[in-house]
Amino acid sequence: MTASSALLTDRYEITMLQAALRDGTADRQCVFEVFARRLAGGRRFGVVAGTGRLLEEIESFRFGDDELDYLEQHGAIDERTRRWLADYRFTGTITGYREGELYFPGSPVLTVEGTFAEAVVLETLVLSILNYDSAVATAAARMAIAAGDRPLAEMGSRRAHERSAVAAARAAHIAGFGATSNLEAGRTWGIPTMGTAAHAWTLLHDSEEEAFRSQIDALGVDTTLLVDTYDITEGVATAVRVAGPGLGGVRIDSGDLPTVAADVRAQLDDLGAHGTRITVTSDLDEYAIAALAASPVDAYGVGTSLVTGSGTPTAGMVYKLVARQNDDGSWLSVTKASADKVSHGGRKSAFRVLANGTASEEVVVVSDGFEPLDTPAEHPDARPLQTELFTAGGPVADWTGAAGVRAAREHHARVIEEMPVRALALSRSEPAIPTVYRDAD
Amino acid sequence: MTASSALLTDRYEITMLQAALRDGTADRQCVFEVFARRLAGGRRFGVVAGTGRLLEEIESFRFGDDELDYLEQHGAIDERTRRWLADYRFTGTITGYREGELYFPGSPVLTVEGTFAEAVVLETLVLSILNYDSAVATAAARMAIAAGDRPLAEMGSRRAHERSAVAAARAAHIAGFGATSNLEAGRTWGIPTMGTAAHAWTLLHDSEEEAFRSQIDALGVDTTLLVDTYDITEGVATAVRVAGPGLGGVRIDSGDLPTVAADVRAQLDDLGAHGTRITVTSDLDEYAIAALAASPVDAYGVGTSLVTGSGTPTAGMVYKLVARQNDDGSWLSVTKASADKVSHGGRKSAFRVLANGTASEEVVVVSDGFEPLDTPAEHPDARPLQTELFTAGGPVADWTGAAGVRAAREHHARVIEEMPVRALALSRSEPAIPTVYRDAD
Numbered sequence: 001m002t003a004s005s006a007l008l009t010d011r012y013e014i015t016m017l018q019a020a021l022r023d024g025t026a027d028r029q030c031v032f033e034v035f036a037r038r039l040a041g042g043r044r045f046g047v048v049a050g051t052g053r054l055l056e057e058i059e060s061f062r063f064g065d066d067e068l069d070y071l072e073q074h075g076a077i078d079e080r081t082r083r084w085l086a087d088y089r090f091t092g093t094i095t096g097y098r099e100g101e102l103y104f105p106g107s108p109v110l111t112v113e114g115t116f117a118e119a120v121v122l123e124t125l126v127l128s129i130l131n132y133d134s135a136v137a138t139a140a141a142r143m144a145i146a147a148g149d150r151p152l153a154e155m156g157s158r159r160a161h162e163r164s165a166v167a168a169a170r171a172a173h174i175a176g177f178g179a180t181s182n183l184e185a186g187r188t189w190g191i192p193t194m195g196t197a198a199h200a201w202t203l204l205h206d207s208e209e210e211a212f213r214s215q216i217d218a219l220g221v222d223t224t225l226l227v228d229t230y231d232i233t234e235g236v237a238t239a240v241r242v243a244g245p246g247l248g249g250v251r252i253d254s255g256d257l258p259t260v261a262a263d264v265r266a267q268l269d270d271l272g273a274h275g276t277r278i279t280v281t282s283d284l285d286e287y288a289i290a291a292l293a294a295s296p297v298d299a300y301g302v303g304t305s306l307v308t309g310s311g312t313p314t315a316g317m318v319y320k321l322v323a324r325q326n327d328d329g330s331w332l333s334v335t336k337a338s339a340d341k342v343s344h345g346g347r348k349s350a351f352r353v354l355a356n357g358t359a360s361e362e363v364v365v366v367s368d369g370f371e372p373l374d375t376p377a378e379h380p381d382a383r384p385l386q387t388e389l390f391t392a393g394g395p396v397a398d399w400t401g402a403a404g405v406r407a408a409r410e411h412h413a414r415v416i417e418e419m420p421v422r423a424l425a426l427s428r429s430e431p432a433i434p435t436v437y438r439d440a441d
Numbered sequence: 442m443t444a445s446s447a448l449l450t451d452r453y454e455i456t457m458l459q460a461a462l463r464d465g466t467a468d469r470q471c472v473f474e475v476f477a478r479r480l481a482g483g484r485r486f487g488v489v490a491g492t493g494r495l496l497e498e499i500e501s502f503r504f505g506d507d508e509l510d511y512l513e514q515h516g517a518i519d520e521r522t523r524r525w526l527a528d529y530r531f532t533g534t535i536t537g538y539r540e541g542e543l544y545f546p547g548s549p550v551l552t553v554e555g556t557f558a559e560a561v562v563l564e565t566l567v568l569s570i571l572n573y574d575s576a577v578a579t580a581a582a583r584m585a586i587a588a589g590d591r592p593l594a595e596m597g598s599r600r601a602h603e604r605s606a607v608a609a610a611r612a613a614h615i616a617g618f619g620a621t622s623n624l625e626a627g628r629t630w631g632i633p634t635m636g637t638a639a640h641a642w643t644l645l646h647d648s649e650e651e652a653f654r655s656q657i658d659a660l661g662v663d664t665t666l667l668v669d670t671y672d673i674t675e676g677v678a679t680a681v682r683v684a685g686p687g688l689g690g691v692r693i694d695s696g697d698l699p700t701v702a703a704d705v706r707a708q709l710d711d712l713g714a715h716g717t718r719i720t721v722t723s724d725l726d727e728y729a730i731a732a733l734a735a736s737p738v739d740a741y742g743v744g745t746s747l748v749t750g751s752g753t754p755t756a757g758m759v760y761k762l763v764a765r766q767n768d769d770g771s772w773l774s775v776t777k778a779s780a781d782k783v784s785h786g787g788r789k790s791a792f793r794v795l796a797n798g799t800a801s802e803e804v805v806v807v808s809d810g811f812e813p814l815d816t817p818a819e820h821p822d823a824r825p826l827q828t829e830l831f832t833a834g835g836p837v838a839d840w841t842g843a844a845g846v847r848a849a850r851e852h853h854a855r856v857i858e859e860m861p862v863r864a865l866a867l868s869r870s871e872p873a874i875p876t877v878y879r880d881a882d
Contacts, residue, residue, distance in 0.1 A: 003444075007625035008603045010596065012636030014624070019638075019659035025645050032641070057603070070628040116645055123639070124623075127599035128606055155451065158568035159755040161605035162449040162498070165569055182565075183455070184448035187511040195453030197460075198564070200473070200762035203775040204466050204557050218460035230778045304755060313749040314600040321641035334644040337671045 005057040006067050006088075010124045011076060017117050018081040026084075026117035031323040031347050034096070034110035034126060036103065040135075041312035042428025045419065047141045047412065048109055049171040050133030051099035052404035055395035057125055063088055090118055094390035097350075099399060100174050100412030101385060102419070103134075104362045106435040108348040108386070109317060116324070123319040131317050132164060135309035136171040139286070141416065142310065143302060144176030145424050146289040151299045153194055155181040155281065156307035168307040174408045177302075190402030196251070202229040212242045222248035224279055227264075228255065236264055240271040249277035249298070257282060258295045265296035285310050286426050323347050323368065331368050344437060351375060351382035352418070352433075359418045359433050367440035376438060446498040447508050447529075451565045452517060458558050459522040467525075467558035472764040472788050475537070475551035475571060477544065482753035483869025486860065488582045488853065489550055490612040491574030492540035493845035496836035498566055504529055531559055535831035538791075540840060541578075541615050541853030542826060543860070545803045547876040549789040549827070550758060557765070564760040572758050573605060576750035577612040580727070582857065583751065584743060585617030586865050587730040592740045594635055596622040596722065597748035609748040615849045618743075631843030637692070643670040653683045663689035665720055668705075669696065677705055681712045690718035690739070698723060699736045706737035726751050727867050764788050764809065772809045785878060792816060792823035793859070793874075800859045800874050808881035817879060 020026035039046055063071075063085040071077045077085065092114020103109050110126065112119045143152060154172040157165035169177075169185030179192040186193040197215055205211035212225050221243045227235030227250045239247055250268070252260055257280050268276045280292065281301035289300055305311075322345050323333050335345035346366040353361040363376055375382055388396055398407060423432030461467035480487055504512075504526040512518045518526065533555020544550050551567065553560045584593060595613040598606035610618075610626030620633040627634040638656055646652035653666050662684045668676030668691045680691055691709070693701055698721050709717045721733065722742035730741055746752075763786050764774050774786035787807040794802040804817055816823055829837055839848060864873030 005603065007623075007628055008598070008606065009624050010598055010622040010636050011624055011627075011634045012622065012638055015636055015660070016638050016642050019642075019655055020645070022659050023655040025655075028645060030641075030645070067628070071624070074627060074634065076624070076634070116641075120639075120641060124598050124606075125603060128601060128603035131600055132602040132605070157449070157451055157565050158760075159572055159757070160569060161573040161602060161608055162446065162566055162569035163604040164573070164602035165449065165565075167602055181451040181453065182448075183450050183452055183512070183517070186452075186515060187448055187508070193452045193515065193517070195451050195456055197453055197457050198561075199777045200557075200561060200564075201457045201460070203762045203777070204461070204469060204471070204765060206767075214460055214464040214466075218463050219456065228777075304757075308749075308754040313754045314745060316600070316745075319599075321644045324645060326647075336640045336644070336669075 003060060004064060004067055005061045005125055006063045007070070008125050008128065009121060013121045013123055014071065014076055014081070016120055017084070018077060020116055021080055021084060027115045029325040030114065030116045030119050030321055032112040032119050032123070032319055033108050033322045033348065034130060034317050034319050035106055035108055036315060036317045038105050038316070039431055040314070040316045043138055043312065044423045044425065044429050044432040045138070046103045046134055046315060047137035047175050048097045048099055048101045048103050048130070048134055049137035049174050049408070050129040050167065051096065051389060052399050052401070052408065053133065053167060053170070054126060054129040055390055055400050057129065058090055058122065058390065059395065061088070061090065061122065061125060084117070088118070088121070089393065090114065090122065090390070091393055092118055093388070095386045096389050097385050098387055098408065098411050099404065100408035100415070102415055104431045104433060104435050106344065106364055106437070107362055108350050108364065111347070111386070127317060127319050131315045133167050133171040134315040134317065135312055136168045136307060137175040138315065139306055139310035139312070140172040140175035140177055141412070142286040142426060143289055143306065146286045146293070146426065147300055148293065150297065152177045153179045153181065153299065153301045154306055155195070155301045156303035157182045159304040160307035165307060170405060172306055174405060174412055176412070189405045191405070196224045197226050199226065199229045202226065208235060209238050209242060212239055216243050221246050224249035224251050224277070226251045226253065228252050232260060232264065233267065236267050237271070240268065240273050240276070245272040245274070245276070247273055247276045249279055251279045251281060251301070253281045255282070257288070257292060261292065261295045261297050290426060333368050350385040351379065352385055353379045353382045354418060357418065358420050362433055362435040363438060364435060365438050365440050444501060445503055445505060445508055446501045446566055447504045448511070449566050449569065450562060454562045454564055455512065455517055455522070457561055458525070459518060461557055462521055462525060468556045470766040471555065471557045471560050471762055473553040473560050473564070473760055474549050474763045474789065475567060475758050475760050476547055476549055477756060477758045479546050479757070480872055481755070481757045484579055484753065485864045485866065485870050485873040486579070487544045487575055487756060488578035488616050489538045489540055489542045489544050489571070489575055490578035490615050490849070491570040491608065492537065492830060493840050493842070493849065494574065494608060494611070495567060495570040496831055496841050498570065499531055499563065499831065500836065502529070502531065502563065502566060525558070529559070529562070530834065531555065531563065531831070532834055533559055534829070536827045537830050538826050539828055539849065539852050540845065541849035541856070543856055545872045545874060545876050547785065547805055547878070548803055549791050549805065552788070552827070568758060568760050572756045574608050574612040575756040575758065576753055577609045577748060578616040579756065580747055580751035580753070581613040581616035581618055582853070583727040583867060584730055584747065587727045587734070587867065588741055589734065591738065593618045594620045594622065594740065594742045595747055596636070596742045597744035598623045600745040601748035606748060611846060613747055615846060615853055617853070630846045632846070637665050638667050640667065640670045643667065649676060650679050650683060653680055657684050662687050665690035665692050665718070667692045667694065669693050673701060673705065674708065677708050678712070681709065681714050681717070686713040686715075686717070688714055688717045690720055692720045692722060694722045696723070698729070698733060702733065702736045702738050731867060774809050791826040792820065793826055794820045794823045795859060798859065799861050803874055803876040804879060805876060806879045806881050
């Protein structure tokens with residue numbers, strides 16, 4: 001693994017760059033747009049995530065000697081392309097939806113403007129980050145809806161690539177999860193971390209009682225004891241015997257959760273442990289969480305389904321050239337014409353129309369030009385959805401680092417409140433609000 | 442992103458470590474085992490992948506001041522645990538299935554032996570890598586079966602986290618893909634890379650003809666032209682007009698592929714371009730590839746479904762304590778007892794039983810002891826499945842780097858040939874061979 005992000009790139013981008021440097025089109029000003037043609041998995045909304053990570057990775061998108069030597073030795077670049085890449089630094093502008101914002105089919109989530117050469121090479125990096133992080137954030141938002149006021153913890157690192165796991169923890173936090181088990185996510189993004197013990201802890205000791213006693217000695221009675229290594233009823237009895245009725249919590253990682261949770265709550269109450277919390281962690285997804293709404297569960301830990309997007313492991317966003325300058329300086333909208341992949345050419349501005357505080361339409365205004373567009377006259381109160389993300393050779397600082405994660409989490413919490421009630425159901429459906437295209441002027 | 446892999450770890454591992462250092466169990470010798478309880482997605486076999494990557498990441502599993510300061514400042518460790526982690530280096534042994542090998546439910550894919558303290562902290566890293574890479578390799582192997590002799594290229598980077606994408610390219614290559622679009626996978630793992638042009642290339646130019654002419658000027662007539670930006674029939678006609686009948690190939694990325702491929706082949710043949718290859722790349726998975734078996738397609742490019750495990754984005758392997766030493770030095774098999782998650786305690790040795798060269802059983806021999814077990818007497822020709830992977834403080838060099846990838850690819854090609862015909866069908870099923878447990882003695 002290397003720190004440069006420059007080779008996290010599909011080879012065809014470098015091939016196109018080289019051919020464009022040769023035929024003189026490399027410097028044509030272009031507008032590339034990131035959007036999703038549909039919401040994969042019958043989702044009612046998507047959640048934009050990854051933006052802050054992306055802005056930082058674009059900063060490290062530099063071709064050093066190692067990268068250039070590899071490309072040259074494998075015949076991927078000629079001398080002229082090598083010189084161009086050696087000086088590469090994205091000098092264009094990136095605007096887009098704020099991280100944490102909701103999106104719908106056709107929403108212009110990200111707009112990258114610059115020369116063809118400088119913008120085309122970012123395609124793979126942009127899509128990798130936005131597609132994975134947005135898929136996780138969207139799943140997380142659905143789980144947060146299902147959980148209501150009960151806290152959610154992300155603990156899926158083991159079911160995702162080791163670096164995806166860090167991004168997943170970050171995306172989940174933006175979309176409503178309070179904490180993660182992943183320590184690198186804690187360090188890099190300032191997310192609260194949690195975790196006490198695995199079954200191995202109990203198995204390591206000569207008895208469950210010894211394991212519990214040692215854990216309480218080390219962590220205090222407010223810790224959470226994992227009670228299902230052997231028999232849950234005995235485990236709960238042992239836990240309260242060792243910790244007393246002030247035990248912080250028990251965790252259940254197996255069994256038929258509605259039944260088990262009810263039994264454990266009754267047992268804890270019988271033992272006087274009325275304040276002991278029940279955390280469940282066994283193969284949860286948004287549907288299982290919803291099914292536990294009436295059960296005496298205090299907190300959820302979610303793993304596999306979260307980090308794999310709960311059936312939709314990638315958001316399906318694409319990076320498309322939508323406008324470019326002609327040699328005479330005029331702008332031309334462009335789009336692929338094939339029947340099964342509808343796209344809208346042209347630069348877009350996007351607004352969310354609200355009626356009495358509730359979102360009703362995603363309005364996308366299309367133009368041939370290069371300038372940002374005004375709020376549509378018929379919806380003067382519509383909320384503009386795009387903001388500057390990368391200008392003057394660097395990311396806008398508000399959106400990066402741990403501060404960017406906090407801002408995205410707050411923004412998401414605000415905008416999910418704007419959604420109509422139908423957005424909050426979990427079943428497959430059409431998008432919660434329609435995307436309406438309008439021509440500028 | 443940082444080079445140390447030490448914080449790619451669930452916090453509970455550090456919590457258990459700290460409590461074990463306190464209660465004296467930290468130095469108990471333990472055997473942890475990685476296995477899958479079932480083959481997710483109704484797969485007939487799984488493919489082990491990620492092993493070589495894992496061995497390298499264990500080498501970089503070191504706690505420097507940055508990692509230790511973070512943990513201490515966030516209350517995750519005390520002073521004693523800090524000192525222990527500062528000196529951390531895995532000194533135990535890891536044995537397991539060779540990378541590229543097939544596995545079945547209960548196969549002891551990896552066995553980690555060492556003190557509780559040194560082995561418990563590796564859980565998340567081990568599982569993250571093996572679960573993701575094996576899910577991709579398993580999907581890739583199914584696609585390779587469906588493709589038969591036709592070449593497969595991996596081009597899914599944009600639909601996976603940017604670093605997962607590199608691992609996915611690696612796993613796909615091990616399981617039969619010939620090339621990848623991902624440049625970092627080419628550099629890091631020595632995998633052949635490929636790629637010519639996107640739709641943006643055509644849209645950048647004033648006409649499709651100009652785009653094709655420029656690409657051929659840059660890359661020669663043996664290149665592959667993307668012919669579906671506008672009208673495919675016109676695109677093919679333009680491609681052959683510009684390149685001549687010696688055109689290397691055309692790529693089709695949309696439409697009803699069986700129909701389109703047949704039409705394009707007929708058109709190419711009419712134009713005398715009998716040698717021009719047809720590559721298809723539109724939303725393929727193993728089923729779509731199988732459905733194209735009778736179509737005149739020369740090569741497949743696979744993206745989304747490959748890097749997301751074709752419906753099974755994680756392999757579901759677990760890392761379980763299966764045996765530990767008592768204070769008197771005797772060994773004890775241990776296992777979690779809950780009803781819905783069956784595990785077998787004890788150290789395991791595994792063998793593939795072959796009848797006339799065809800695999801018939803996965804034999805797993807269980808013992809309480811620490812020593813490797815002999816081939817079962819009733820199957821003297823059974824193939825032992827485990828080998829040393831990490832010994833004497835470092836990885837076995839045969840399994841790391843680009844050489845490790847090559848060895849894994851060759852091994853996979855060999856062992857897939859041993860499978861009975863029923864292993865090669867794509868529909869959901871029981872595992873192709875049964876796992877049979879035997880007691881040692």
